[in-house]
Amino acid sequence: MSKATLLRIRLVLVIVVIVAALFLFYPPKQKVRLGLDLQGGSNILLECIDTPNAKVDNDAVNRVLEIIRNRIDQLGVAEPTIQREGTRRILVQLPGIKDPEAAIDLIGKTALLEFKDENGKTLLTGAHLKKAITSYDRLGRPIVLIEFDKEGAKAFGEATSKNVGKVIKITLDGKEISAPVVQEPILDGKAQISGNFTVESAKHLAILLRAGALPVKVEIVENRTVGPTLGRDSIRKGIQAGIIGTILVLLFMLIYYKAFGFIADIALVANLIILLGVLAGIKATLTLPGIAGIILTIGMSVDANVIIFERVKEELRSGKTLRASIDAGFAKAFRTIFDANVTTLIAAFALFFFGAGPIRGFAVTLSLGILSSMFTAIVVTKVILDYLTMSVKSLSI
Amino acid sequence: MASIKDMVIKKDINFMGARKIAYIVSGIALLISIISIAVIGFNYGIDFAGGTLFQLKFEKTVDVGMARDVLKGFNLGTSIIQQLSHNELLIRTKKISTEERRKIIKALEAKFGKADLLRLEEVGPAIGAELRKLAIYAIIFAVIGILIYVAIRFDFKFSIVAVLPLIHDSLIVLGVFSLLHREINIPTVAAVLTIIGYSLNDTIVILDRIRENLKIVKRKDMEELVNTSLNQTLSRTLNTSFTTLIPVIVLYFLGGTVLSDFALALFIGIIVGTYSSIFVASALLVDWDKKTRVSNKKRVPSAKRA
Numbered sequence: 001m002s003k004a005t006l007l008r009i010r011l012v013l014v015i016v017v018i019v020a021a022l023f024l025f026y027p028p029k030q031k032v033r034l035g036l037d038l039q040g041g042s043n044i045l046l047e048c049i050d051t052p053n054a055k056v057d058n059d060a061v062n063r064v065l066e067i068i069r070n071r072i073d074q075l076g077v078a079e080p081t082i083q084r085e086g087t088r089r090i091l092v093q094l095p096g097i098k099d100p101e102a103a104i105d106l107i108g109k110t111a112l113l114e115f116k117d118e119n120g121k122t123l124l125t126g127a128h129l130k131k132a133i134t135s136y137d138r139l140g141r142p143i144v145l146i147e148f149d150k151e152g153a154k155a156f157g158e159a160t161s162k163n164v165g166k167v168i169k170i171t172l173d174g175k176e177i178s179a180p181v182v183q184e185p186i187l188d189g190k191a192q193i194s195g196n197f198t199v200e201s202a203k204h205l206a207i208l209l210r211a212g213a214l215p216v217k218v219e220i221v222e223n224r225t226v227g228p229t230l231g232r233d234s235i236r237k238g239i240q241a242g243i244i245g246t247i248l249v250l251l252f253m254l255i256y257y258k259a260f261g262f263i264a265d266i267a268l269v270a271n272l273i274i275l276l277g278v279l280a281g282i283k284a285t286l287t288l289p290g291i292a293g294i295i296l297t298i299g300m301s302v303d304a305n306v307i308i309f310e311r312v313k314e315e316l317r318s319g320k321t322l323r324a325s326i327d328a329g330f331a332k333a334f335r336t337i338f339d340a341n342v343t344t345l346i347a348a349f350a351l352f353f354f355g356a357g358p359i360r361g362f363a364v365t366l367s368l369g370i371l372s373s374m375f376t377a378i379v380v381t382k383v384i385l386d387y388l389t390m391s392v393k394s395l396s397i
Numbered sequence: 398m399a400s401i402k403d404m405v406i407k408k409d410i411n412f413m414g415a416r417k418i419a420y421i422v423s424g425i426a427l428l429i430s431i432i433s434i435a436v437i438g439f440n441y442g443i444d445f446a447g448g449t450l451f452q453l454k455f456e457k458t459v460d461v462g463m464a465r466d467v468l469k470g471f472n473l474g475t476s477i478i479q480q481l482s483h484n485e486l487l488i489r490t491k492k493i494s495t496e497e498r499r500k501i502i503k504a505l506e507a508k509f510g511k512a513d514l515l516r517l518e519e520v521g522p523a524i525g526a527e528l529r530k531l532a533i534y535a536i537i538f539a540v541i542g543i544l545i546y547v548a549i550r551f552d553f554k555f556s557i558v559a560v561l562p563l564i565h566d567s568l569i570v571l572g573v574f575s576l577l578h579r580e581i582n583i584p585t586v587a588a589v590l591t592i593i594g595y596s597l598n599d600t601i602v603i604l605d606r607i608r609e610n611l612k613i614v615k616r617k618d619m620e621e622l623v624n625t626s627l628n629q630t631l632s633r634t635l636n637t638s639f640t641t642l643i644p645v646i647v648l649y650f651l652g653g654t655v656l657s658d659f660a661l662a663l664f665i666g667i668i669v670g671t672y673s674s675i676f677v678a679s680a681l682l683v684d685w686d687k688k689t690r691v692s693n694k695k696r697v698p699s700a701k702r703a
Contacts, residue, residue: 221521230515241651245644299641310633336605340598346542347594354535
């Protein structure tokens with residue numbers, strides 16, 4: 001194969017890579033996975049806590065996880081993540097949640113329903129519930145209808161029989177919801193809870209009662225919630241900063257390095273396309289720090305080209321031909337580019353392994369940006385230069 | 398731009414002649430940074446100190462003074478209220494319960510109209526301590542990793558002169574944050590790690606050139622050789638720093654509240670890092686070389702090559 005054919009094949013390969021990358025991330029709205037800080041959502045870390053009554057063990061944590069999963073499923077969140085972290089923690093991620101405050105209530109509550117007599121003695125708990133649904137009373141106020149299982153119905157029947165004419169307090173996690181007076185014994189195991197409910201709060205109570213009470217107390221140890229407006233705002237600002245940054249860097253390179261600058265600019269745009277393509281391709285999650293990483297890459301990625309061009313310039317000054325200078329420049333620049341970038345990669349890896357949450361997104365985009373900038377400088381820039389030097393004998397630099 | 402170009406073409410800047418001045422400048426900067434870190438300390442943000450932070454957008458125009466009065470009623474100790482726009486407030490307090498936070502928002506709504514919760518961050522003190530530990534591990538891991546890599550690719554001497562400026566850069570960035578009382582959060586640590594990688598990038602390009610020149614001219618005066626290498630790589634060093642500074646500055650002004658501290662740390666770090674690769678790393682190499690030559694003359698020359 002002649003040199004010209006080989007070059008043509010390399011050129012085609014480069015174009016294929018760039019087009020493939022374009023396809024991978026276009027349209028970005030569908031292809032790029034956004035982190036909770038960009039699309040809005042809640043990232044909540046729960047910790048199970050020992051109480052004198054209930055010690056945390058492996059089984060308890062698993063049950064807590066199941067119950068919380070139940071509650072969230074009923075809330076109707078698209079694609080929630082609920083997983084164990086370590087021995088007594090549970091991570092709950094709720095993307096795109098509209099009402100984070102309601103979610104906090106649903107997740108963090110123990111939801112222990114108790115029926116107590118006038119003296120505060122617990123008669124029975126929600127453990128024997130079979131059903132809990134929302135309904136309305138005759139005045140149209142939201143209520144929660146509950147139904148006990150066989151055992152519960154028996155206990156409830158006894159409790160109501162003993163307390164006719166007296167008050168039975170209904171409490172949730174020790175807080176009184178309502179305190180109705182028992183008119184007559186209730187033997188069929190059906191009852192209604194009427195507090196000062198709104199439609200929403202009645203619905204949430206029903207969800208909590210259906211999913212059951214948590215076996216141990218949980219506490220929200222970390223909660224990072226971003227509303228959808230702020231997320232959209234962050235994306236808009238990020239894109240804006242990215243475009244302005246890119247234009248300024250493109251201009252600088254063009255003014256300072258002229259023809260070489262133009263080639264570096266092509267490489268920079270190719271680099272951005274490849275970076276976004278890989279991000280979408282490996283289904284990495286783009287976070288706000290991740291956007292910062294991409295923007296930083298815009299500036300850093302011309303470095304490899306600058307190293308190469310400065311080298312080529314030196315070779316030209318020493319009297320070599322353009323063709324020879326380009327080859328020598330690339331050969332000498334390669335090792336420098338490699339060593340210089342590996343160290344930044346080490347720092348990015350450290351961030352990835354020890355960092356948590358959105359900041360990992362920064363480590364990912366920074367690492368990928370470094371790798372793709374090395375690729376574009378060594379492969380894309382070289383192809384363009386080789387192609388040009390087939391016809392052009394001198395370049396303005 | 399033309400003047401930089403002229404200097405580069407002439408290649409006659411005597412960097413190493415000014416290294417005594419550089420040592421003094423760096424020494425003073427380091428001293429101020431260390432004293433500030435020791436005396437003033439760090440203003441840990443919510444990530445490391447724990448606490449509750451919420452950003453609210455109200456219907457009406459807000460007033461920080463009025464908001465402060467509202468918060469006073471809740472007995473929260475020191476809390477920070479920041480006005481982000483005419484109707485946006487950012488409030489940071491110690492970690493408070495969900496109920497307490499809702500009460501505060503209700504009280505504020507009574508003054509400024511309905512509020513939209515834009516952002517809520519709650520970090521328990523234990524988590525803050527854990528994140529602090531992880532941040533320190535990350536930095537130590539990065540520095541050791543880099544030390545090993547440079548030692549393998551270059552040699553021990555190079556790896557020490559490459560890593561010392563990184564400590565110099567990180568300390569100065571953190572010192573400036575301490576002096577300005579800027580909050581230290583996870584993004585700040587990410588910025589410091591990026592600076593470590595970035596500053597080293599500059600240093601390596603220079604060291605690489607020194608190594609290459611050493612192969613060409615074996616017994617040349619080290620000071621002269623380093624000067625030549627610095628001049629040869631100068632336009633690359635400055636241009637790369639400049640192209641990296643451009644997006645960082647854009648990010649500072651347009652990136653929003655979350656990223657502005659991050660961009661500031663990067664901005665300081667890139668400038669200090671560029672300075673340190675030219676003056677600190679190279680100067681250390683020159684003086685180390687001088688010292689070993691002098692002591693080699695005094696003692697019996699070692700058979701083993703350094």
